[in-house]
Amino acid sequence: MKESIALMWRRLPERYKLIGSACENCKTHYFPPRSICPKCRRKGKISRFEYSGEGKVYSFTEISAGPIGFEHQTPYVIAIIELAEGAKCLGQIVDARLADVKIGDPVEGTFRKIQSDDPEGPIHYGFKFRLKK
Numbered sequence: 001m002k003e004s005i006a007l008m009w010r011r012l013p014e015r016y017k018l019i020g021s022a023c024e025n026c027k028t029h030y031f032p033p034r035s036i037c038p039k040c041r042r043k044g045k046i047s048r049f050e051y052s053g054e055g056k057v058y059s060f061t062e063i064s065a066g067p068i069g070f071e072h073q074t075p076y077v078i079a080i081i082e083l084a085e086g087a088k089c090l091g092q093i094v095d096a097r098l099a100d101v102k103i104g105d106p107v108e109g110t111f112r113k114i115q116s117d118d119p120e121g122p123i124h125y126g127f128k129f130r131l132k133k
Helices: 005-010 012-016
Strands: 019-023 046-050 054-063 076-083 088-094 106-116 123-131
Touching: 054 088, 088 106
Parallel strands: 088 123
Antiparallel strands: 019 046, 054 076, 054 106, 076 088, 106 123
8 A cells, every 4th residue: 555655644633543532521432533422512622632652452353364565464363442430442462363362351552663675665654563572
């Protein structure tokens, strides 16, 4: 998946940190960020929120046939992570095989290479998760 350099740089905040939003009215957290709280609607006041990266495995599976750009990384484990603050997000579990992962396992966010466009193109980094020891 080739991206322009300009687009890649505009997406830096969401790739390098777990940035979401929180409604100051109902105290609900959202990831990815939302501009309107679905619970409070117009009464809600949305603010930027940075997640700790701590959480637990809510559900998971192993990808054996990766999409274009990720074929060389297969097999890999991908999971829905329930973050400590309550929101859920999708992320890859690194440094683990399918047999190592169980629902409820604690995880922590880590910064890793996601992909590179070609040997001389930009390298895309972002957050992934690893099992807590």
